Every structure is written in structure tokens, then in C-alpha cells.
Amino acid sequence: MIGQDLKQAIQLLRDGELVGIPTETVYGLAGNGLNPDAIVKIFEVKNRPFFDPLILHISGASELEKYAHSIPDAAYQLTNKFWPGALTILLHKNDIIPDLVTSALPDAGFRVPNHPLTWALLKELDFPLAAPSANPFGYVSPTSAQHVEEQLGEKIKLILDGGICNVGVESTIIGFDGETPLIFRLGGISIEDLEETLGKKVEYANSSTQQKQAPGMLEQHYSPNIPIILGSIKQLLEKNREKKVAVISFSESYTDSFKNYVLSEKENLAEAARNLFAFLREADKSGAEIILTELVPNEGIGRAINDRLKRASAKRN
Numbered sequence: 001m002i003g004q005d006l007k008q009a010i011q012l013l014r015d016g017e018l019v020g021i022p023t024e025t026v027y028g029l030a031g032n033g034l035n036p037d038a039i040v041k042i043f044e045v046k047n048r049p050f051f052d053p054l055i056l057h058i059s060g061a062s063e064l065e066k067y068a069h070s071i072p073d074a075a076y077q078l079t080n081k082f083w084p085g086a087l088t089i090l091l092h093k094n095d096i097i098p099d100l101v102t103s104a105l106p107d108a109g110f111r112v113p114n115h116p117l118t119w120a121l122l123k124e125l126d127f128p129l130a131a132p133s134a135n136p137f138g139y140v141s142p143t144s145a146q147h148v149e150e151q152l153g154e155k156i157k158l159i160l161d162g163g164i165c166n167v168g169v170e171s172t173i174i175g176f177d178g179e180t181p182l183i184f185r186l187g188g189i190s191i192e193d194l195e196e197t198l199g200k201k202v203e204y205a206n207s208s209t210q211q212k213q214a215p216g217m218l219e220q221h222y223s224p225n226i227p228i229i230l231g232s233i234k235q236l237l238e239k240n241r242e243k244k245v246a247v248i249s250f251s252e253s254y255t256d257s258f259k260n261y262v263l264s265e266k267e268n269l270a271e272a273a274r275n276l277f278a279f280l281r282e283a284d285k286s287g288a289e290i291i292l293t294e295l296v297p298n299e300g301i302g303r304a305i306n307d308r309l310k311r312a313s314a315k316r317n
């Protein structure tokens with residue numbers, strides 16, 4: 001059920017049940033992050049493999065020391081600048097956090113979401129909320145309460161309705177290898193902004209110089225059910241002339257296609273990010289046989305959009 005009853009949400013979470021929650025990035029499927037039974041339910045409802053760790057949502061940086069240790073100063077530079085916001089920080093977890101949350105990794109991801117409803121919820125709870133995106137594993141992430149209802153509505157009792165997500169792509173994930181900041185996932189906070197705050201270049205986990213792997217970052221993810229091809233839309237339209245085609249373009253219109261979704265007529269990357277997942281869902285349901293799409297400028301949040309488009313269109317094994 002979709003609703004706005006905070007009291008009910010609090011009770012369900014205290015009872016070890018799951019609740020759909022709004023954040024500024026995407027909707028989450030939340031449960032008590034200290035309760036192994038609730039955590040197992042999250043994996044089951046999403047049909048998510050246990051090797052893919054969950055992130056923990058807290059109400060403020062002052063809570064970090066309950067759940068993590070050996071926190072580098074640089075982490076507090078980041079929390080001061082970007083929290084509440086679309087940045088998840090990996091820190092050495094304390095034993096109070098079940099190994100199930102982190103898929104037995106020593107680090108856990110933490111973030112303070114920037115949404116008044118969920119923040120009010122977190123203030124009332126004396127545990128962190130483990131919350132992955134509220135979609136079946138591998139599918140497009142939800143950016144409205146209705147998206148969650150369509151796919152998980154029968155499996156959870158309550159989805160808190162906080163409107164449409166303002167950012168529209170998931171949080172950026174950053175960790176530290178000693179002093180070196182490492183990016184594990186591109187997202188709502190840009191690399192440019194992180195480097196400016198830290199005063200140094202960040203590296204990518206999984207890059208040729210880094211041994212660290214990004215768990216759960218699968219090549220194919222965020223995928224609609226119908227095929228999706230990334231490239232030059234003009235050329236792809238030529239090749240697919242006999243098909244019913246849905247085009248998701250950055251700023252240009254393709255009126256001769258069966259459906260056309262323009263991410264941002266004004267070439268605004270923030271607007272494009274807000275529209276991305278909703279358009280992928282709409283195109284998937286539109287009756288088209290195939291989705292054709294293109295990369296956006298690779299800067300700021302555009303990098304996160306391109307990352308999602310590449311994974312959405314990666315070949316299924």
C-alpha cells in the first residue's frame with residue numbers, strides 16, 4: 001500500500017518488516033540494518049544474490065561512530081560537504097553490523113539521505129536502515145512510489161510516498177585505500193565535486209592500478225525487459241526501420257519513431273538524470289520492440305547517466 005503514515009512505518013520497521021522509502025536518489029527497500037531476519041527479507045523480496053552488499057542509511061554523521069571505526073579525516077570532510085546527500089561512504093564496520101549486510105566484507109556503506117520524510121523516520125529509529133534500491137534485482141531502479149508498488153507492492157505492506165526523486169540516479173560510492181579515495185560507483189555527486197573537496201584526484205576501484213573490486217557492480221544491470229541498444233540513434237534507426245522503436249535521446253527529437261522520450265530538451269544533465277529511470281520503464285511498457293539510446297556528455301552527473309545506460313544495454317549472459 002502507498003501511504004504517508006510515519007507511525008505505521010516506524011512500527012513495521014521495529015517489528016522487523018520492510019517498508020519502501022523515498023530518498024532523493026531512488027526509492028529504497030528498507031529494513032532494520034541490525035536485524036539479520038529483516039536483512040534476509042530484503043534479499044528475498046528483491047531476489048538479490050547474497051554477494052551484493054547493502055548500504056546503511058543514518059540520520060547524521062554523528063551516528064557514524066556507533067557503527068564504524070578508524071574513520072579517516074577525509075571521510076568527515078566529505079560528510080560535512082555532501083551530507084545529507086547522494087554520497088555513500090565505505091568505512092570499517094563495527095561488529096554490531098551483521099556480516100549479512102556487507103556480504104562479509106570488512107567495510108559497510110553509509111549515507112544520510114536528503115529527503116524530509118525518510119530523515120524524519122530515521123530520527124525516530126535507534127537502528128540504521130539497510131536499503132537497496134526497491135526494484136527486483138537487475139531491473140531499472142524506482143524513482144516514484146508507484147514504480148515500487150508496480151513491482152514489489154504485493155510483497156511489502158507499506159511504501160512511503162515522498163513524490164518523485166529529485167536526483168534520479170543512485171548515490172556515488174566512495175571508499176579509501178589508506179589515503180587514496182576510491183570510487184566504487186558513479187552517482188548523484190560528481191567526481192569533479194569530490195576532487196575539489198578532497199583536494200586530490202580520486203581513482204576508480206577495479207582500475208588497472210587498483211586491486212580493490214567493486215562487489216555487486218555487474219556489467220549488466222538496470223535493464224528493461226525489451227532489448228536496448230546504445231549508439232548513434234540516427235544510424236540505429238536506419239538499421240531497425242522495420243521495428244517498433246522507442247528512442248530515448250538526450251536533447252533531440254525523433255518524431256518518426258514509435259515513441260520518443262527526450263531526457264532534456266535544454267541539455268540539462270540534472271534534468272536528464274531525473275528522467276532516466278522513469279523513461280526506461282515507460283519505454284519498456286510502451287509496446288515497442290526495442291529501445292535505442294545514446295550517451296550524454298560525459299561530465300558531472302552525465303558520467304552516472306552514461307554508466308547506467310551502458311549497463312542497461314550490456315548483453316545478457
Ligand code: TXA
Nearest residue numbers: 025027028053054107108109132133170171215216217
Ligand atoms: O542511492 C542509493 O545509494 C540507493 C538509495 C536507496 O539510498 N541505494 C542503492 O542501493 O542504490 P543498492 O543496493 O541498489 O546498491 C548498492 C551498491 C551495491 O550493489 C554494491 O555495488 C555497493 O553499493 N556496495 C554496498 N556496500 C558495499 C561495500 N561494503 N563495499 C563496496 N561496495 C558496496
Ligand code: MG
Nearest residue numbers: 132133134141
Ligand atoms: Mg540497486
